[in-house]
Amino acid sequence: MSSARWQKLLSREFYDRDPRRVCRELLGKVLVRKERSQVLAARIVEVEAYLGEDDPAAHSFAGRTLRNAVLFGPPGYAYVYFIYGNHYCLNVSCLPDGVAGGILFRALEPLAGVEKMARSRNVTINSARDLRKLTSGPGRLAEAFCITRERDNGKDLTSPRADLFIADDGYRVPHVLTTARIGITKAAALPLRYLIAGNEFVSGTKIRNLPVAS
DNA sequence: GAGGAGATCGTCT
């Protein structure tokens, strides 16, 4: 598959807004990793909004530290953190420089470079279920895209020179669903998780994917 | 298929 269709990058202004708004519009866009001759691409099907210093569940809630500095910086930059001793998670910063806010990537639908993703994840693809395991979950998608803090934290996702970026291929999302965020204990009831309704690559169980009142 | 527990280590207090 040609990578020409993923050349239209999202601008810095796209991210310079409320994370809830950016979340809705980020669904359906394409995360792209370019390596020498290889292109990895996957559609964004599930994200979560973290609102900054007013959101108890956000890393930025306790204020700026060395670790979360990217969240307080300009919009459109990758914030990558390591968690549970095993996993990296990818976020993108939102809102203007000096105001904290970000979006966690929770699940993707693979479009190109599936074999490479499977090698990175150390899995073999024998069924649709195996394919789903590639990128459905924050830790899984980071591993599939070889995303690490050392390599990608602080990277400008709006730069044409970046090897990691987000593109718009014109895909229109049929229906967006909103649910509570996953894996957190503080402010857990807020409907800040956004997903493409009915998409097979969304993470979590059926119960988790039921909409909540907003 | 659902639920529970362990692994494992960076970050913050």
Added chain:
DNA sequence: GACGATCTCCTCT
């Protein structure tokens, strides 16, 4: 020293 925006394996139903 405690905790965590997770994943996988194992057991039970």
